[in-house]
Amino acid sequence: MRQWTWWRTALAYGALLAVIAVVLQWLQFRLLVHTHPAEVYLALFALACMALGAWVTLRLSHRPPLAPFEVNTRAQQSLGISDREFEVLGLLAAGNSNKQIARQLEISPNTVKTHVARLFEKLEAKRRTEAIGRARELGLIR
Numbered sequence: 001m002r003q004w005t006w007w008r009t010a011l012a013y014g015a016l017l018a019v020i021a022v023v024l025q026w027l028q029f030r031l032l033v034h035t036h037p038a039e040v041y042l043a044l045f046a047l048a049c050m051a052l053g054a055w056v057t058l059r060l061s062h063r064p065p066l067a068p069f070e071v072n073t074r075a076q077q078s079l080g081i082s083d084r085e086f087e088v089l090g091l092l093a094a095g096n097s098n099k100q101i102a103r104q105l106e107i108s109p110n111t112v113k114t115h116v117a118r119l120f121e122k123l124e125a126k127r128r129t130e131a132i133g134r135a136r137e138l139g140l141i142r
Helices: 002-035 037-061 073-079 083-093 098-105 109-122 128-137
Strands: none
Touching: 002 037, 083 098, 083 109, 083 128, 098 109, 109 128
């Protein structure tokens, strides 16, 4: 019986201390709001913006997956783009330089330049961005 009383007394004092701590925190918060209202409102606005940003991120990240991309093989054949040129086109679209493409395909940089020049002719383009845009229009790349 004595042990039960000791626990009850400890819990009562603990609860009383918790209530006192909450009251002191509340009073300190009231003082803070009265002495620094602009900072408090700015912090509340920042929290609201953060919550809105998190909500928007969650909404946008749960979009349905894109439909699988199918290469327009008719356009590739009608333009006469070889398989190797098609590989080079894909690597161009990924933003690789001629040297990077040469390393990845294990060919000479001069061979890459030749493939790029032929792609420009076949896609009727003068620069890389134009060729990539035209290839996307034709459904050759995503």
